[in-house]
């Protein structure tokens with residue numbers, strides 16, 4: 001099968017691939033998107049099972065996801081994302097304790113976050129004085145690459161070097177770090193944490209707002225992106241697995257699929273994660289230290305309950321194996337008698353090997369410990385999802401291995417959340433990488 005009528009081939013139909021294809025189509029390019037799976041959305045998609053509408057994992061967006069917001073606006077689905085005015089995070093502790101980070105709306109950034117941190121009940125005034133050193137350190141890295149010395153430190157080592165007590169770390173910094181970086185503070189490099197925090201603190205109040213999809217993840221972007229590309233002469237094909245690159249005269253000319261189809265175009269942008277991309281038998285010019293980047297898993301569960309157990313949109317769970325719980329009924333605005341909730345365990349290197357029953361046992365134990373109403377609730381339906389390759393594990397040294405989006409070799413560019421966008425491997429990094437690759441092409 002030939003396809004020389006296409007200007008570019010984009011490998012992968014997740015956030016990176018679709019945002020790249022949309023950016024190219026918007027510039028009048030005819031794009032061909034290929035994805036090996038039967039559905040689009042990559043690592044951020046939704047499906048229905050057991051009477052439940054399930055995201056493969058709850059995804060939290062931020063006000064500073066500028067590239068993502070641009071992508072959603074272009075395809076006309078930004079109204080499906082709820083960006084919350086209030087910057088508030090509630091925490092529930094095993095044993096019933098509660099705390100709240102509440103950042104006053106009348107204060108400009110970064111003072112609103114400073115006020116929120118000063119208002120945490122579970123951290124003493126003495127412990128909070130370390131915020132001065134934290135503020136100084138963050139300001140010194142306000143822009144540009146994070147210094148090597150910090151990149152080589154783990155989040156834990158960096159926070160401790162600033163004099164932040166272990167109690168303060170446990171109650172605020174750890175839940176934030178594990179949510180952003182998807183690995184434990186003892187494992188993740190401080191670089192990604194610094195990149196995310198400085199954007200949240202120093203690029204305006206709106207950057208630190210939280211946002212959640214009012215619909216399933218797939219409904220948020222996959223069909224609308226496909227329609228946008230196809231309306232501009234492009235094509236999106238699922239169940240098409242790239243098996244190798246077609247290379248001639250030092251230039252990539254297209255790809256061959258595992259079914260022996262050939263697709264040719266002026267350029268190939270790959271948004272494949274590193275563990276999939278390296279299986280393509282790449283030319284020497286594309287090989288490099290990025291091949292050793294490793295994944296970090298996430299496990300999660302969606303539970304339909306016969307009664308409400310929480311009133312907040314989401315809660316950070318402290319001192320538990322489960323990290324976050326989300327109120328899907330409230331987030332989606334569903335009218336239902338009971339409540340549907342979703343729990344997340346990030347950096348789940350241990351739990352990824354558990355059976356679904358064992359994951360549910362951990363989740364229900366933690367929910368019962370943190371939410372008094374949970375013990376009275378009956379679980380009407382549930383689904384556990386394990387994502388072994390959820391994100392890049394951002395260990396010290398990994399930043400330097402991430403190739404820049406849009407680089408590669410003649411006829412080929414790298415993109416994907418894992419490329420070096422100045423952000424941790426997130427939806428924003430994915431969308432930004434796709435847009436940069438499209439821009440450079």
Ligand SMILES: Cc1cc2nc3c(=O)[nH]c(=O)nc-3n(C[C@H](O)[C@H](O)[C@H](O)COP(=O)(O)OP(=O)(O)OC[C@H]3O[C@@H](n4cnc5c(N)ncnc54)[C@H](O)[C@@H]3O)c2cc1C
Nearest residue numbers: 012014015016036042043057059060242276390417426427
């Ligand atoms: C459970 C979970 C929770 C998460 N939570 C958050 C969150 O709260 N906030 C946040 O910002 N991020 C979160 N993330 C990360 C976010 O989902 C990813 O950063 C983002 O979806 C990556 O997009 P991508 O397009 O770069 O890669 P992918 O989505 O992986 O897209 C790559 C595509 O390439 C396809 N592919 C692979 N090999 C081939 C091949 N040989 N041929 C053709 N196609 C191929 C795959 O099928 C896939 O569709 C989470 C991830 C998971 C799994």
